[in-house]
Amino acid sequence: MSHFVRASKYRHIYSDPPKAENCWTGFRLATTTGEQTYIKASAKYFAIAVSGGGGPFVVMDINKPGRFDGAIPKVQGHSSSVLDFDWNPFDDSMIASASDDSTIKLWSIPDGGLKENLTEPLVDLKGHGRKVTLLKFNPTVGNVLASCSGDQTVKIWDVEKGEDINTFSGNQELTQDLAWSYNGDILATSCKDKNIRLIDGRTGSEAGIIATPHEGSKSVKLTYLGNSGKLASCGFTRQSQRELKIWDPKMPDKPVKKVDIDQAAGVIMPFFDADTNVLYLAGKGDGNVRYYEFINNDPWAFSLSEFRSTTSCKGMCMVPKRANNIMGCETAKMLKLTPNDGVQCLSFIVPRKSDAFQDDIFPDTNAPVAAQSSDEWLAGNSKDPVKMSLDPAKAGSVPGAGAPKKAFRTVSTLSKELEEANKRIEMLEGKLKEEEFPTRLAVEGRKKEEDGEQ
DSSP: OOOOOOOOTTTTOEEOOOOGGGOEEOOOBOOOOSSSOSEEEOSSEEEEEBSSTTOOEEEEETTOOEEOOTTSOOBOOOSSOEEEEEEOTTOTTEEEEEETTSEEEEEEOOTTOOSSOBOOOSEEEEOOSSOEEEEEEOSSBTTEEEEEETTSOEEEEETTTTEEEEEEOOOSSOEEEEEEOTTSSEEEEEETTSEEEEEETTTOOEEEEEEOSOOSSSOOEEEEOGGGOOEEEEEEOTTOEEEEEEEOTTSTTSOSEEEEEEEOSSOEEEEEETTTTEEEEEETTOOOEEEEEEOSSTTOEEEEEEEOOSSOOSEEEEOOGGGSOGGGTEEEEEEEEOSSSOEEEEEEEOOOSOOSOOTTTOOOEEOSSOSBOHHHHHTTOOOOOOEEOOOGGGTTOSTTTTSOOOOOOOHHHHHHHHHHHHHHHHHHHHHHHHHHHHHHHHHHHHHHHHHHHO
16 A cells, blocks of 8 residues: 655644743733733734733833843833734834723834833724724735724724724624735624624625534634635534634635544634745644645645644734744744743744755745725725745845835824924914014114105
């Protein structure tokens, strides 16, 4: 009997146990629980919620691990617990936070990180009637953010204008997850009513529904599988067995693939690397990370391997590919938030002997450049993410990288600038009048003198 081994560049991908010197420890984590992943990262920083009044969270440099005490600067502007946050994919220093106080705030982290507490947000978004539970930036459109709330609505915001674009009220119960499609046109939501709804991001109308994707009552998590158009959902059977399903939204009646995972209680968080087509599954309360290679035809998914650990996971996030050790063949980097051991860095590596850049395992990745503005998107434009090379020899070859960075100008910023400009105009007009008055007196005096001589 012959056995055929499927050829794959990522078949031998592995991750070593994290070393203590590469971890961030000493945090007193917030005790709030919910549908969030508890940690989010940009290519420069990561954020986690910590204990304290007013819902503080800390922003840490992704390249400077160590032990930290309670004296570290915090972002502290909400009046209640912070439930979720998300980094702007086109600005590694801009983060949005959602809170139990029903507001969303946008923050700008100064260069070099926080040196003191940050209390003044760029934007304060108000519109939800209850706590805001999840946030997700659009992957192609500049400054467009999706949010969901305990008021059972999903809102799409233009954060630069400080206003909501539309509101979706079709979810009958609490929304459990948000996932944008590859080009940012469709927002997928999972709901406690056991349905996945697809929302047209421009209009806020329902574009499709997958009824009862998983029979279990626990949370369902989602991710789109790159530009294939397929959607992955992780949920539970009626017997509480964890399962992965891959859906074609055009044929919502039946999944194209079903993978039984195991019998456990923790909700599975899926993370898809669209460059390598590798899907990573991490369970809350688990120590393991499973990974599968996705192909856009039958049999759809192949199990690659599994990272095993006895340290349980509270939350996890994937770091943008731009922050990876490319010459070390690090194809994925994930940050694992643990209940007692701080934040651990999991580095997934494809073993290679050559020291040269491996272009076959590092195709072009998403660049930190918006493909279109919100106005262009709302007008009907649909564009894929802008790409950039990961080859260190081509550093700086990002489209538009040479242009100066556009300043983020919100309505409140413009109002403040206008107020300051008006004050300056008043002051200059006052000075002008003061200078004109003695000049006018002198002119009148000379005129009188001339009249007297005549």
